[in-house]
Amino acid sequence: MEKKVLLAENQPEFGAGLEKALEMTPADVVYEIRDSGMKGRGGAGFPTGVKWNLAGASSSDVKYVICNADEGEPGTFKDRLLLEKYSERLIEGMAIGGYAIGGSHGIIYLRAEYPYLIPAIEKARKNLMNKGLLGENIKGSGFSFDVEIRPGAGAYVCGEETSLIESLEGKRGEPRNKPPYPVNSGYLAKPTIVNNVETFCAVPHIILNGSGWYSDLGAGDCTGTKLFSISGDVEKPGVYEIPMGAPLKDLLELAGAKDVQAVQVGGASGSTIPASEIHRALSFKDLPPGGSVIVFNNSVDMIEVLANFMEFFVHESCGQCTPCREGNLRLMDAIHLIINGDICCVESLTPFFELAETMKLSSKCGLGQTSANCFIDIINNFVELSGECECGECNCEGGDE
Amino acid sequence: MHSVTVNINGKEYDVKEGSTILTVCKELGFDIPTLCHHPDLSIAGNCRVCVVEVEGWRTLVPACVTPITPNMVVRTDSSKVRRTRKLLLELILANHHNNCPECERNGNCELQSLAERYNIRFNRFQTVEKPESFVEVSPAIMRDSSKCIMCTRCVRTCEELQSVAVIKSVGRSSEVHIGTFEDKGLGDVACTQCGQCINRCPTGALYEKDETAPVWAALEDPGKIVVVQTAPAVRVGLEEALGLPTDHHTGKMAAALRRLGFDRVLDTDFSADLTIIEEGHELLFRLKDALVEKKEVALPMITSCSPGWIKFIEHKHNDYLPNLSTCKSPQQMFGAIAKTYLCDKEGFDPAKIVSVSVMPCTAKKFEKDRPEMNDSGFKDVDYVITTRELARMIREAGIDFDNLPIEKFDRFMGDSTGAAAIFGATGGVMEAALRTAYEVATGKEIPFKGLNVMPVRGFEGIKEASIPMPDEMAEGWEFLAGATLKIAVAHGLANADKLLKAVKAGEAEYHFIEIMACPGGCLGGGGQPIPTDMEKRMERMRAIYAEDESLPLRKSHENPEIQLLYAEYLNEPLGPKSHHLLHTKYTKRDRF
Numbered sequence: 001m002e003k004k005v006l007l008a009e010n011q012p013e014f015g016a017g018l019e020k021a022l023e024m025t026p027a028d029v030v031y032e033i034r035d036s037g038m039k040g041r042g043g044a045g046f047p048t049g050v051k052w053n054l055a056g057a058s059s060s061d062v063k064y065v066i067c068n069a070d071e072g073e074p075g076t077f078k079d080r081l082l083l084e085k086y087s088e089r090l091i092e093g094m095a096i097g098g099y100a101i102g103g104s105h106g107i108i109y110l111r112a113e114y115p116y117l118i119p120a121i122e123k124a125r126k127n128l129m130n131k132g133l134l135g136e137n138i139k140g141s142g143f144s145f146d147v148e149i150r151p152g153a154g155a156y157v158c159g160e161e162t163s164l165i166e167s168l169e170g171k172r173g174e175p176r177n178k179p180p181y182p183v184n185s186g187y188l189a190k191p192t193i194v195n196n197v198e199t200f201c202a203v204p205h206i207i208l209n210g211s212g213w214y215s216d217l218g219a220g221d222c223t224g225t226k227l228f229s230i231s232g233d234v235e236k237p238g239v240y241e242i243p244m245g246a247p248l249k250d251l252l253e254l255a256g257a258k259d260v261q262a263v264q265v266g267g268a269s270g271s272t273i274p275a276s277e278i279h280r281a282l283s284f285k286d287l288p289p290g291g292s293v294i295v296f297n298n299s300v301d302m303i304e305v306l307a308n309f310m311e312f313f314v315h316e317s318c319g320q321c322t323p324c325r326e327g328n329l330r331l332m333d334a335i336h337l338i339i340n341g342d343i344c345c346v347e348s349l350t351p352f353f354e355l356a357e358t359m360k361l362s363s364k365c366g367l368g369q370t371s372a373n374c375f376i377d378i379i380n381n382f383v384e385l386s387g388e389c390e391c392g393e394c395n396c397e398g399g400d401e
Numbered sequence: 402m403h404s405v406t407v408n409i410n411g412k413e414y415d416v417k418e419g420s421t422i423l424t425v426c427k428e429l430g431f432d433i434p435t436l437c438h439h440p441d442l443s444i445a446g447n448c449r450v451c452v453v454e455v456e457g458w459r460t461l462v463p464a465c466v467t468p469i470t471p472n473m474v475v476r477t478d479s480s481k482v483r484r485t486r487k488l489l490l491e492l493i494l495a496n497h498h499n500n501c502p503e504c505e506r507n508g509n510c511e512l513q514s515l516a517e518r519y520n521i522r523f524n525r526f527q528t529v530e531k532p533e534s535f536v537e538v539s540p541a542i543m544r545d546s547s548k549c550i551m552c553t554r555c556v557r558t559c560e561e562l563q564s565v566a567v568i569k570s571v572g573r574s575s576e577v578h579i580g581t582f583e584d585k586g587l588g589d590v591a592c593t594q595c596g597q598c599i600n601r602c603p604t605g606a607l608y609e610k611d612e613t614a615p616v617w618a619a620l621e622d623p624g625k626i627v628v629v630q631t632a633p634a635v636r637v638g639l640e641e642a643l644g645l646p647t648d649h650h651t652g653k654m655a656a657a658l659r660r661l662g663f664d665r666v667l668d669t670d671f672s673a674d675l676t677i678i679e680e681g682h683e684l685l686f687r688l689k690d691a692l693v694e695k696k697e698v699a700l701p702m703i704t705s706c707s708p709g710w711i712k713f714i715e716h717k718h719n720d721y722l723p724n725l726s727t728c729k730s731p732q733q734m735f736g737a738i739a740k741t742y743l744c745d746k747e748g749f750d751p752a753k754i755v756s757v758s759v760m761p762c763t764a765k766k767f768e769k770d771r772p773e774m775n776d777s778g779f780k781d782v783d784y785v786i787t788t789r790e791l792a793r794m795i796r797e798a799g800i801d802f803d804n805l806p807i808e809k810f811d812r813f814m815g816d817s818t819g820a821a822a823i824f825g826a827t828g829g830v831m832e833a834a835l836r837t838a839y840e841v842a843t844g845k846e847i848p849f850k851g852l853n854v855m856p857v858r859g860f861e862g863i864k865e866a867s868i869p870m871p872d873e874m875a876e877g878w879e880f881l882a883g884a885t886l887k888i889a890v891a892h893g894l895a896n897a898d899k900l901l902k903a904v905k906a907g908e909a910e911y912h913f914i915e916i917m918a919c920p921g922g923c924l925g926g927g928g929q930p931i932p933t934d935m936e937k938r939m940e941r942m943r944a945i946y947a948e949d950e951s952l953p954l955r956k957s958h959e960n961p962e963i964q965l966l967y968a969e970y971l972n973e974p975l976g977p978k979s980h981h982l983l984h985t986k987y988t989k990r991d992r993f
Contacts, residue, residue, distance in 0.1 A: 155573070172570060177446040177466040319551065319570065319577030321447045326492035326526075329575050333528035351525040358488045361461045361481070362449045369460065 001250060003217065005225045006082065006089075006201050007241045014088035015133040017204025021096045022141040024207075029100040030056055033203065035211035037223035042068055042159070042196035043266060043290030044366065048203075051193055054183040055101040058191035063103030065094050065145075066168070066187060066194045069110045070152045070159045073267030074312060075292035078227040079197035081239045083110075083117045086201055087124030093200030095134065095145040096207060097193055106147035107187070109164050112154035121149055156316035160365045161194040162186075163318065174318045175365035198227055198291070219245030222283040230255040233297035242282075244289070249278040251293060259297040262382060266290035268309040269370035272302075272377035302382035306374055307335050313371040324368025327359040331375050338383065345385050405471040410478055422453055422464035422475060431477045434486060434515050436493075437552035438465040439601050440934045441920065443561055445553050448493075450486050450515065453477045461485060487519045488526075495526040497604070498534055498547035504605040509931060511603035512550060539588035541610055541766035541927075542596060546578055548606035555579060555598035555607060562920055564895040565713065567592045582993050591716040591993055593894065595709035595918045596763030596787075596927015609763045609928060612784045613794055619755040619784070620662040627755045628743070629663040630735045630814075633670055634761035634825030634923035635788045637944040641937070642792035642930040645803055649944045652807030657795050658759075659808060665743075668810045669758070670817030672735035673824040673833070675966070676706065677957035679983055680728045680830075681838035682974040684913055685878065693880050699723035701889075701904065701911040704830050706730045708768035709918030709927070711987065713894050718901050719989040727984040729781075731824065732758050732765055733774050736781025737982040739814065742970045746813050751779050758785045761825070761926035764918065776982050787928025816962040819852075819949035826945045827892035827922035828857035828864060831915040835868065835888075836956045844875040852955050857888070858946070860921060860938070862896040865889045865911070887911045893920040 021029050034049025055063060067090065071079040082090060094106040108121060125147060128134040136144045155173045157163045162176035165187050186192025202224060206214045215223035222245035231237045235256030242251055248263060257263075260275040265287045273280065273287070282289045296305060313328045334352045337343045356372035363369045405418045409431060416425045421444075426433050437448035444465050452461035456474035461482065476482060494516060501507050532547040553570060556579060560566040567590045571580030581590045599607045619625045636651045658666045684702050691698040705711060705726040714721060729737070735758070740751040758765060762785075768774070769782040786794070795802055809815065820836050823829030832854040839847040847854065847868075856866035868886040889911045891900040897916045903909040919925045924941040925933060949955060957963065971978050 157573075174570075177444060177463075179468065314574055317574040319573045319575070322449050322489050322492055322551075325551065325574060325577065326496055330492065330495065330526045330528055337528070354484070354488060355492075355526065358485050362452050362485050362489060363460075364446065364449070364463075 002241060002254060003225050003243050004241050005205055005217065006086065006198065006227060007239070011089075012204070012208055015092055015128060015131055017207040018092045018095050018099075018133055019139060021099055021207050022139060022143060026056060026100050026102060029096060029207065032211050033100070033206060036206045036214040037211075037221055038199070038202060038206065038214065039284055040196055041198035041202070041226065041291070043073065043270075043288065045284040045288060048195060048199055051183060051195070052097065052100050054181075055103075055191045055193045058184050060191050062105070062190045063098075063101050064187045064190055064192040065098045065101070065103050065106040066164070066192055067094055067106065067108045067197060067200055068159060068161065068164060068194050069108050069114070069197050070164060071111050071114075071197070071291070072156045072159045073269070073290055073292050074309070075229060075231050075264070075267055075294040076290060077229040078239045078291040080114065080117070082197050082201050082227070083114065084120055087121045088127055089201045089204060090197055091124055091128055091134065091147050093203035094147060095138070096203050097195065097200065098145045099143050101191070101193055103191075103193075104144045104146070106145060107168065108147055108149045109158070109168060110149055110151050112152045115151060118149055118151075155318070157318045157365070157367055160367060163365070164194060165192065174320045177364075218243050219281070219283070222281070222285070226282065226289055227291060228282075228289065228293050229291050230293045230295065232295035233257065233259070233300070234295050245281050245283045247279050247281055248287060248293070251282070252278060252295065255295070257295045260295055261298045261300060262296040262302060262305075262378075264292070264294040264296070264374070267292040268312055269367070269373055272374055272381070274381050302378050303335065303339060306378040306383075307332075307339065309374045310335055313367070317367060317371070321364040321368060323359045323363045324371065327355055327363075327368065328371055330355060331372060335375075338385070341386065343385065345387050346379070349379065405469065407469055407472065408474045410476055416469055418469060418471065420469055422462070422467050422469055423451055425469050426464060426475075426477055433464050433477055434518065435465060436511055436515070436550065436603050437554060439554050439557075441562065441601065442554060442557040445557065448489070448550070448552050450489050452482060452485055454479050454482050487521065490515055490519050490521055491524045491526050493550050494521060495524055495528070496532065497550060498532050498545070500534075504548070505608040506605035510605060537586050538610065539586055539592065539594065540770060541594040541763040542587050542592070542599065543608050543610055544579075544587065545606050548604045549579060550604055550606070551577060551579070552603055553579075554601045554603065558597045558601045562893050562895055563593070563595060563597055563918070564898040565591065565593055565595075568598070591991065593709040593712040593716075593918060594764040594767040595894070597919060599763065599927055600929065600931055600933045609787050609790065610766060611790060612766065612786050613790050616757055616784050616786060616794070619757070624753060625755045626664045626749050626753050627662070627757060628665045628667060628739050629658050629757045629759060630667050630669040630672070630732065630739075631658070631759040632732070632761055632825065632923060633673060633822050633829075633945065634926060634929065634941070635759050635791065636948075637825065637924060637941040638761055638788045638929045639792060640802070642788050643795060643802055647940065647944065649948070650807060651948070652809065653802060653805040655810050656805040656808040657800050657802055660800050660805075661794060661798055663757070665747075665811045667735070667739070667814040668817050669731050669735055670821035670824070671814045671960070671962060672731040672738065673821035674818055674957035674960040674963050675734050675738070675983070676728055676731045677820055677830075677833045677837050678963060678967070678974050679979055680704070680726050681834045681841060681957075683726055683728060684834065684838055685842055686975065688881065688912065701914050702726055703914045704916055706824070706830055707764070707916060707918045707923075708762065709764035710894065710897060710916045712764065712767065712990070713897065713918065714901075715988055715990040716992060717898070718905075721901065721905075722987045722989065725987055727986070729774070729983055729985045730768065732760065732785070733768065733781045733985070734983050735814065736769075736774070737777050738966070740777040740779045740781070741982060742966060743813055745970070751777065754779070755784070756780070756782045758782045759788065759791045760785050761788050761923045761929045762919075763787060763927040765928075773985055789928060789930060792930075813962060816960050817952075818957055818960050819952040819955035820957040821960075822948040822952065823945055825923045826858070826942050827860065827917050828854075828890045828915065829922060829945070831857045831888060831890050831913070833957055834913070837958050839868065840956065840958070842875055842878040842881055843871055843873070845871065857890050857915075860892075860935070860942075862893060863889060863891045863900050865909075886913065888913045888915075890915045892917040892922050894918050
């Protein structure tokens with residue numbers, strides 16, 4: 001059931017978390033976050049405390065704190081809500097991050113489609129500034145921090161942290177080779193942490209209430225609460241906050257999903273599961289939760305859904321590495337062959353499943369490594385091939401004759 | 402770097418920490434395929450064909466990018482690795498216009514040889530028709546985007562080695578292509594036509610504009626007198642281009658040209674010596690004008706032999722055009738003299754002369770078409786073919802190059818000295834100029850052991866030296882007594898750019914600068930054999946200096962045919978005839 005922390009009616013005062021953090025040592029702040037077990041809320045699920053620890057240990061006078069507000073995964077709109085209503089919490093979380101790693105410069109990389117949020121974020125910044133919680137020598141601590149907003153340029157791949165950094169540097173949005181990792185050499189070759197909006201928003205709550213409190217919110221090593229944007233065939237689409245590790249069906253009940261055929265969790269690059277599996281847990285071990293849950297009822301033709309998602313990836317691949325640039329195109333071709341009835345059985349799709357595996361194994365970044373997920377899931381679970389053909393090359397019934 | 406133990410394909414090795422998996426495996430003899438990787442360039446890691454399996458990693462990792470770490474367990478030969486590479490090659494080939502038999506790079510294509518190595522006999526992903534050829538023409542460089550595999554080697558070459566940066570990935574996903582400013586043709590942007598991109602293209606997406614057809618036609622035309630010149634660096638690249646052992650017999654090249662039917666087989670080395678006489682005197686007179694006459698003179702003087710460099714400075718640093726030597730390049734000097742002096746000597750009608758030049762260079766194709774290059778009343782040079790094109794002609798004619806006799810160049814414009822031979826290497830023009838200018842000004846040989854001016858040799862990006870003048874000078878040059886001549890040499894346009902910026906910023910002061918557009922100088926030119934790497938360029942450089950050492954005459958002013966040319970025709974260096982035929986002017990061009 002719902003458990004509101006980030007979206008709670010009664011929230012601690014903005015800045016309280018930062019003030020408490022400033023009384024701690026930076027190392028203790030990092031440990032608190034690490035002990036909370038929080039994993040990045042952007043979808044990849046890298047432990048936030050580990051990332052901060054690495055950046056903190058990296059020696060440099062200048063370090064950067066970047067908020068990834070390039071919320072571009074289809075069906076995701078949770079960060080938009082946080083930016084609208086809780087920008088002060090976000091900036092507070094970034095400042096705590098800066099204090100923890102030893103960086104004074106924050107950048108909010110804002111999705112190109114969200115320019116209308118800039119005034120809200122600017123206002124939040126001003127409020128914190130007026131309260132002395134941002135700027136030079138915050139509350140006499142000797143720690144200074146400020147943030148700037150940098151609008152993105154509209155590419156999905158820039159949600160990938162190294163592409164985001166390239167874009168911030170004014171270059172073409174393309175993933176970098178790793179190593180070096182951003183924690184060692186990120187924006188302008190300085191140690192950099194890149195975290196999701198929701199991650200930063202959770203940080204002040206963890207500092208105020210303690211890591212133990214936070215981990216108790218979730219189940220097992222899936223700690224804390226998580227925001228989900230639910231859309232599709234539901235009665236009450238919107239953003240819901242539930243404990244991590246909760247079963248998907250809880251969320252579906254909240255949103256009023258009926259006649260469910262399929263649910264896509266984690267966006268187009270996430271998993272697409274049939275109604276029979278909605279008891280599965282929203283956790284990094286089971287159904288990795290990004291921010292998006294899209295529900296499809298039984299009236300939907302899933303091959304059309306697949307075609308739509310694959311078109312998206314074909315459009316959004318940066319085109320740099322072979323498997324992603326060429327692979328998505330070829331998967332799209334396979335989908336068209338299915339739609340046109342030119343592919344009759346799963347067997348004749350074998351090369352394309354092999355292609356999907358190759359993309360996962362050899363693409364440079366998360367985009368190409370996950371874009372074939374929807375192909376695998378939807379073809380395996382939702383697409384019935386005729387099993388009749390006259391190609392003479394496969395083993396389906398038509399082919400045998 | 403200390404060593405670490407790693408396990409590769411089931412066996413343990415002690416290797417250097419910090420090296421990439423690719424480097425380590427190469428040293429150990431494990432052959433990992435690559436396409437986007439090039440030893441001269443930064444690492445891109447975009448083709449992914451070098452992926453290997455590393456224990457503990459979720460995905461395969463690119464060997465070109467990934468550093469070796471202690472106790473790493475690597476497999477370069479597993480079925481997973483092999484199948485992945487094969488599939489990646491199928492993906493590339495599905496979107497590649499592989500008309501191999503008709504391709505420029507047939508038989509010398511990295512993609513073709515990987516397709517062969519990985520036994521691609523049927524492409525499972527040929528779901529759409531192959532792209533059609535789209536050939537963009539520029540003065541020297543052709544681009545066929547249907548052959549492009551987006552490895553970005555050309556982009557990195559243009560940016561990192563040449564700092565020209567006129568090409569870049571544009572668009573994304575299926576739209577991605579190598580584009581230029583506003584997608585104009587290479588001929589309409591600040592491209593220097595140096596051809597370095599061609600040398601590093603793994604496929605046939607970039608190649609020189611072929612001029613062998615009009616050369617064949619001229620050779621077959623009985624009404625034409627076809628005169629050929631060959632640049633110093635061609636003779637150290639030709640055998641490589643023919644796939645033969647490299648023993649660098651200039652005499653065999655001359656024999657081959659004669660068998661192709663050229664009426665006069667002559668030498669750019671001759672006009673390189675001529676360039677030295679003119680340019681050496683130009684330097685001395687600029688110094689005199691500055692120091693004695695107190696005139697406004699542009700110093701440092703900068704060499705003008707390299708047409709890629711000329712186009713670069715015309716685009717990017719055109720406030721420094723007065724600093725360029727007014728001397729035409731040896732190619733153009735040769736053409737102007739061939740259509741005047743040679744015609745006088747041989748009784749040829751200049752209108753019937755077809756002047757063909759064999760160059761290690763693509764920019765020379767652009768240079769020959771510059772509108773000002775026709776001072777004799779005829780075009781100095783009619784056709785330029787690269788080392789590669791000459792090799793193709795020799796093969797097509799069925800000439801058994803290896804077994805050719807050693808022959809000489811023809812008279813009047815065939816003699817040369819060691820000073821001309823070294824024009825082909827970075828620092829060579831400087832060294833040749835010093836050998837002559839020093840002797841003109843001091844009456845003595847340049848005081849380097851064996852005339853070898855070692856500080857200007859080698860592949861260091863920017864080289865500098867100071868040459869002290871003696872207290873006693875030759876008559877007329879006393880003002881230089883005790884002075885120090887400061888010189889610098891740069892090769893590769895990125896180094897040239899750096900050097901010129903330092904000069905502009907007042908951080909460095911020189912009297913004379915040599916610049917060659919290509920890495921290593923002409924021996925690494927855009928018309929030289931493919932592939933290229935440091936080792937190959939080293940080998941060509943050694944051959945060039947060996948040629949210099951082997952020649953009886955090693956100073957341009959000792960070339961008897963040059964002496965004859967001045968005695969009978971030009972009268973004196975920088976004289977009126979020289980000015981008319983051998984010197985030129987430059988053009989300001991747009992920055993982009």
